[in-house]
Amino acid sequence: xxxxxxxxxxxxxxxxxxxxxxxxxxxxxxxAQEAFVRLLKGGVTGHPAGLRVWLFRTALHRIRDAAKVxxxxxxxxxxxxxxxxxxxxxxxxxxxxxxxxSVRKALERLSPRDRELLLLREEGFSYRExxxxxxVAGGSVGTLLxxxxxxxxxxxxxxxxxxxx
Amino acid sequence: MTHPEEGELxxxxxxxAGTGPVEGHVExxxxxxxxxxxxxxxxxxxxxxxxxxxxxxxxxxxxxRIRARAAGDSAGAPADAGGAGGRGGGWWFRAVPLGRAAIxxxxxxxxxxxxxxxxxxxxxxxxVWGDDSPTGGMASTDTSVxxxxxxxxxxxxxxxxxxxxxxxxGDMDVIFTGPVGDPGIRMVVVDGGRVGAFxxxxxxxxxxxxxxxxxxxxxGAEAHLPRSAAVLRVRLDDRILMRLEDGVVEVAAGLxxxxxxxxxxxxxxx
Numbered sequence: 001x002x003x004x005x006x007x008x009x010x011x012x013x014x015x016x017x018x019x020x021x022x023x024x025x026x027x028x029x030x031x032a033q034e035a036f037v038r039l040l041k042g043g044v045t046g047h048p049a050g051l052r053v054w055l056f057r058t059a060l061h062r063i064r065d066a067a068k069v070x071x072x073x074x075x076x077x078x079x080x081x082x083x084x085x086x087x088x089x090x091x092x093x094x095x096x097x098x099x100x101x102s103v104r105k106a107l108e109r110l111s112p113r114d115r116e117l118l119l120l121r122e123e124g125f126s127y128r129e130x131x132x133x134x135x136v137a138g139g140s141v142g143t144l145l146x147x148x149x150x151x152x153x154x155x156x157x158x159x160x161x162x163x164x165x
Numbered sequence: 166m167t168h169p170e171e172g173e174l175x176x177x178x179x180x181x182a183g184t185g186p187v188e189g190h191v192e193x194x195x196x197x198x199x200x201x202x203x204x205x206x207x208x209x210x211x212x213x214x215x216x217x218x219x220x221x222x223x224x225x226x227x228x229x230r231i232r233a234r235a236a237g238d239s240a241g242a243p244a245d246a247g248g249a250g251g252r253g254g255g256w257w258f259r260a261v262p263l264g265r266a267a268i269x270x271x272x273x274x275x276x277x278x279x280x281x282x283x284x285x286x287x288x289x290x291x292x293v294w295g296d297d298s299p300t301g302g303m304a305s306t307d308t309s310v311x312x313x314x315x316x317x318x319x320x321x322x323x324x325x326x327x328x329x330x331x332x333x334x335g336d337m338d339v340i341f342t343g344p345v346g347d348p349g350i351r352m353v354v355v356d357g358g359r360v361g362a363f364x365x366x367x368x369x370x371x372x373x374x375x376x377x378x379x380x381x382x383x384x385g386a387e388a389h390l391p392r393s394a395a396v397l398r399v400r401l402d403d404r405i406l407m408r409l410e411d412g413v414v415e416v417a418a419g420l421x422x423x424x425x426x427x428x429x430x431x432x433x434x435x
Contacts, residue, residue: 007228019221028221033231040235096217103214122215127181142172142181146204149175153207156214 001048003040010052011036013123018059020119022066023104031066035059049129056125057133060116106155114148121145168194174201178208 001009011032019028035058038044044054107115113134120130127145131138169177169187176182177191178201191197224230 004228007231011227012223015221015223020215020218023219025219025221029223029227032223033227033234036231037234040231099217100219103217106214107218118211119215121179122212127176127179140172142174142176142179143170144172145179146171146175149204149207149211152214153210156210 006048006051007036009048010055014055014059017056017119017123018063020107021060021063021115023108027066031059031062034062053125053129053132056120056123057135060133064112102159103156106152106159109155110148110151113144114151117141117145118148118152168197168200171200171204175204175208177201178204 014032014035015029017028018031019025022028022031032055035055038058039051039055044051046054110118113136116134117130120133125133127141128138130136130145131141136144169190173182173187174191174197177187182188191201
């Protein structure tokens with residue numbers, strides 16, 4: 001498989017995964033790009049399935065690192081609050097924006113690992129691949145996923161309840 | 166056989182467990198079928214919810230950008246791109262590479278921290294880098310922030326260039342405060358690849374076609390955009406305070422309160 005073919009196959013889902021994990025399209029693509037750049041610069045080779053796991057794992061680690069920076073930025077904003085304003089999703093209708101916001105809030109209440117696993121499953125990863133990408137024991141993935149999806153469902157219900165009230 | 170654990174049932178549902186004792190048990194156990202049905206409903210709910218989230222849109226030139234970055238050819242436009250506007254009208258632009266702009270703003274921040282009573286600049290810097298920076302936070306002598314050396318202000322004069330080497334790995338934030346009427350505009354450079362801008366007062370962030378355009382009206386917003394692709398303009402009172410195009414920052418010098426020891430300098434390759 002050529003690099004172009006690998007890019008065509010994996011780049012779009014990687015951008016989607018990173019976007020959903022970071023909550024920001026530009027951040028998502030930036031991280032996906034970084035992963036591919038590292039792949040290219042590092043001359044990483046292997047079976048396409050293995051490369052897919054490698055790319056997702058690399059992006060995942062990058063996002064985890066960025067979380068530390070976000071925490072620092074949050075502290076900054078707490079010192080000098082930035083008032084909400086502007087349209088964060090121009091062009092989207094209000095109802096859809098509210099729905100996205102609701103899901104985003106529910107997702108953010110999960111632990112990072114739960115988020116990572118649920119989103120990887122949506123990208124069609126096997127349990128073994130998820131274990132490798134996230135760094136957990138293969139035998140624990142089912143249990144972790146079951147707990148994660150139960151928690152997310154509970155949070156979604158709560159968010160929906162908040163919206164309805 | 167005792168009832169399988171939840172994770173085993175979900176694995177069966179996800180097609181991860183072949184035919185075996187778990188599947189045989191579920192076929193014969195109403196309790197487990199009920200549990201499995203609950204897991205199925207949860208799974209469908211989660212999938213439907215996640216599908217709502219933004220999927221992101223890979224840029225059409227993604228492959229080219231990856232190759233350029235891998236080849237180390239992502240430095241952007243020439244250092245001196247020739248700012249628009251010239252010197253007329255009481256304010257003008259100078260094109261400076263982003264790194265120089267960053268060090269300039271660090272210097273500006275340092276100046277402001279000393280000049281403005283109760284200025285929070287020092288606290289802001291400390292908040293961003295925290296105590297876990299390579300230098301353990303802002304050095305008491307203000308010569309190093311986050312491992313980046315800040316040159317002695319006296320050593321920076323007009324015509325001299327200063328290049329700020331952004332770390333190839335990890336993250337680094339650079340902050341500046343707006344000088345006119347304290348608009349609270351702050352710029353954040355993230356890992357040398359992205360730029361974010363914050364504003365407390367009226368301001369406008371306008372980026373390239375594929376990114377967002379946010380007009381602020383007394384509110385605030387945060388915009389993160391890839392430096393390599395986007396255009397950022399920060400307006401204040403209908404004047405462009407700064408803009409970023411192709412990795413080059415242009416600053417409206419007339420809107421920046423320069424001290425005797427802090428200057429804008431012409432763009433020049435380091």
